[in-house]
Amino acid sequence: MHYFTSLHHAPKILTIYSSLQKLEITNRYFLLQLRKKLELFWDFLCMLPNRRPASEKVRSLPGSMSSIRVDRTWMYKRLVPSRTTVTSEFIEGVRGFIEFALMQPDFVSNGSIRCPCSKCKNSSGFLEPHDIRSHLYKHGFMPNYHQWESHGESFVPISRPQPSTNRSDDIGSNRTPINPYRTMVLDAAGPSFNLDSDVFDMDVDEEEPPNQNAQEFFDMLKAAEEPLFDGCRTHSPLSAVCRLLNIKSESNMSDNCYNQILLFLKELLPEDAKLPADYYRTKQMVAKLGLGYEKIDVCQTGCILYYKDNKDRRDCPKCGKPRYKPKRRRSGRQKDVPYKVLRYFPITPRLQRLYMSTKTAEHMTWHWKYRREPGVMSHPSDGEAWKKFDQCHPNFASEPRNIRLGLAADGFSPYGNMAHPYSCWPVIITPYNLPPEMCMTSPYMFLSLLIPGPKSPGNNIDIYLEPLIDELKQLWVDGVETYDSHKKQNFQMRAALMWTINDFPAYGMLSGWSTHGLLACPCCMGKSKAFYLKHGRKGSFFDCHRKFLPMGHPFRWDRKSFLRGRVENSTPPHRLSGEEVWNKVCTLPKVCDHHASSKLPGFGDQHNWTKQSIFWELPYWSTNIIRHNLDVMHIEKNVFDNIFNTIMDVTDKTKDNLNSRRDVQNCCNRSELELLVLILFFETQYCSLLRFH
Incomplete structure (x- = not known):
């Protein structure tokens, strides 16, 4: 790349590559690497001020391009509503897009262009126009590709279509251009960030100024609109840095190469250009855009976290296994690599950003403003558990901006079923302050923990939950200062x-009551009437539900439809309160105090407790009426699968087998379902064999 010392040779870069393609070069790897270097250098040249190639004049030609740039809503209106056909508007727009892209010689390679579909995303090389067309018809455009910079369109803010009541003013009107990097900063603040009302004018008198964390974010928002240097209209320092980082990622560029390119760009740009000096300062510049996470080392067997008092230990105090993997020989500079790493995403900054947007901040008090009349439930705030919590903690309930949270956890295999079994457990936190249409939707579900595999954590999940529980205790006791952009004031968020x-x-795993065995039911607990099937050799909860019926219900006296000859006279089990459950578990050891696999005395006979759950460390946990909820989706799926497989007699999945028919004969009074053994047939066959011999 050091041969390109003169900028007037830049338009010839791709011509050089196309000429090299015509040569008989057998080293395909060399050709691919050369193309990457040429394209990389071309992207850098396009960033320079007033150094645009002459071919960009084509981008202002009248015709299809001018009509497309007025309104690009067609790009994301691919399918006809309620049908699978492509709209005529989308077909016409794709045709104009391909025509425009082919008119840019610097972005065309042998009649092929990059594919901007949602699958290729301009990173799968060059494709023929007919392939581009079929990809776009099938997958649609990649998200937020309003600026066609990878197909020759100059990087200037364009007008994204806005709803207007006066359609005659759409063409030729002076619209306010949208900076995509300003939008990126707004996206980092969270969903529903208002482009206009969330920008704070510090000259206007406000009730309270933003706190330090909020002010740092608003400063970055203003930095997104600051020019890279005096007179620059195409880039801000943030946009230039993000563009460079994107090129570094796509080209697999080393840190040293990135630093050298930054020095070269500083020589080309004016002296007042606001570019960082190296890769380290670049990361510092964009660090506030995202929300960071912490890496916490874990023992190989999941005994402890190297956290708090164990932070500096190099071996496990319980099992004695080392913390780090052994180093290779003669590798003194090699860093210590832990066997397991827990990734913890603090939830406090995520909750604070819900109040940085005026739209989201306004909705965070919906649960308090729009309570339904008694007997109607459309939100968790209308339920008994929410109201009981408010009665027990009036100080917390007096501030409607305090946040109520729910925790969801489940395991999944990130590598699919074809790879080696691996169980990874994400722990997700979601706020319930929002209205029903926003509550528990994807933008408002925050990943807080990523528990590593390869096996399920089991009862040791409490060890992984320790950082999250510590943060929840801090949010309850002390809270955190948060800036409410809707009311323009700071408050102590809990x-x-x-x-x-x-x-x-x-x-x-989360409650501490084992869901295996005859005492698996957390409602019946020790009063369960489950029994083992003699032939199926499994626990059965058949006929355990009649005790929940009213005392005079006729099913209680039915001796034929349920267990043979059984009449149900028992009452439903007493529903334990939080205080009563705490009295049962307060003397149980925690996972940190004993090995997770050791069973407590009386387990399986008198109780099914395995531990004292870590959630009991929360000061308010005993006042919750509902502490653990079952996901209905899992229950519905499992029940449906079993019924469907049995009715359709699916091989190896049906529950109607030889052992189940034999158990029906022992337990129920249903002769039509009993197994018939043809003894006479076997005796006849045996006698005929004796005569033959």
Whole structure:
């Protein structure tokens, strides 16, 4: 790349590459690497001020391009509503897009262009126009590709279509251009960030100025509109840095190469250009855009976290296994590599950013403003558990901006079923202050923990939850100063965890009551009437539900439809309050105090407790009516699968087998379902064999 010392040779770069393609070069790797270097250098040249190639004049030609740039809503209106056909508007727009892209010789390679579909995303090389067309018809455009910079359009802010009541003023009107990098900063603040009302004018008298964290974010928002140097209209320092980082990532550029390119750009740009000096300062510049996370080392067997008092230890105090993997020989500079790493995403800054947007901040008090009349439930705030919590903690309930949270956890295999089994457990936190249409939607579900595999954490999940529980305790006791952009004032935000959401196996891991065996039911507990099937050799909860019926219900006296000859006279089990459950578990050891695999005395006979759950460390946990919820989706799916497989007689999945028919004969009074053994047939066959011999 050092041969290109004169900028007037820049338009010939791709011509050089196309000429090299015509040569008989057998080293394909060399050709691909050369193309990457040429394209990389071309992107840098396009960033320079007033050094645009002459071919960019084509971009202002009248015709299809001018009509497309007025309104590009067609790009994301691909399909006809309620149908699978492509709209005629989208077909016409794709045709104009391909025509425009082919008119830019510097972005065309042998009649091929990059594919901007949602699958290729301009990173899968060059494709023929007919392939581009089929990809766009099938997958649509990649998100937020309003500026066609990878197909020859100059990088200037364009007008994204806005709803208007006067359609005659759409063409030729002076619209306010939208800076995509300003939008990126707004996106980092969270969903529903208002482009106009969220920009604070510090000259206007406000009730309170933003706190330090909020002010740093608003400063970055203003930096997104600051020019890179005096007279620059195409880039800000933030946009230039983000563009360079994107090129570094796509080209697999080393840090040293990135630093050298920054020095070269500083020589080309004016002296007042606001570019960082190196890669380290570049990362510092964009660090506030995202929300960071912490890496916490874990013992190989999940005994402890190297956290707090164990932070500096190099081996596990319980099992004695080392913290780090052994280093290779003669590698003194090699860093210590831990066996397991827990990734913890603090939830406090995420909750604070909900109040940085005036739109989201306004909705955070919806649960307090729009309570429904008694007997109607459209939101968790209308439920008994929410109201009981408010009665027990009036100080917390007096501030409607305090946040109620829910926790969801489940395991999944990130590598699919074809790879080696690996169970990874994400822990997600979601706020319930928002209205029903926003509550528990994807933008408002925050990943707080990523528990590593390869095996399920089991009862040791409490060890991984320790950083999150510590943060929840701090949010309850002390809170954190937060700036409310809707009311323009700072307040002390507090948060409380209302309940968890999980499937039945995860219920046992989080609550401490094992969901295996005859005492698996967390409602019946020790009063369960489950029994083992003699032939199926499994626990059965058949006929355990009649005790929940009213005392005079006729099903209680039915001796034929349920267990043979059984009449149900027992009453439903007493529903334990939080204080009563705490009295049962307060003497149980925590996971940190004993090995997770050791069973407590009386386990399986008198109780199914395995531990004292870490959630009992929360000061308010015993006042929650509902502490753990079951995910209905898992239950519905499992029940439906079993019924469907049995009715359709799916091989190896049906529950109607030989052992189940034999158990029906022992337990029920249903002769039509009993197994018939043809003894006479076997005796006849045996006698005929004796005569033959």
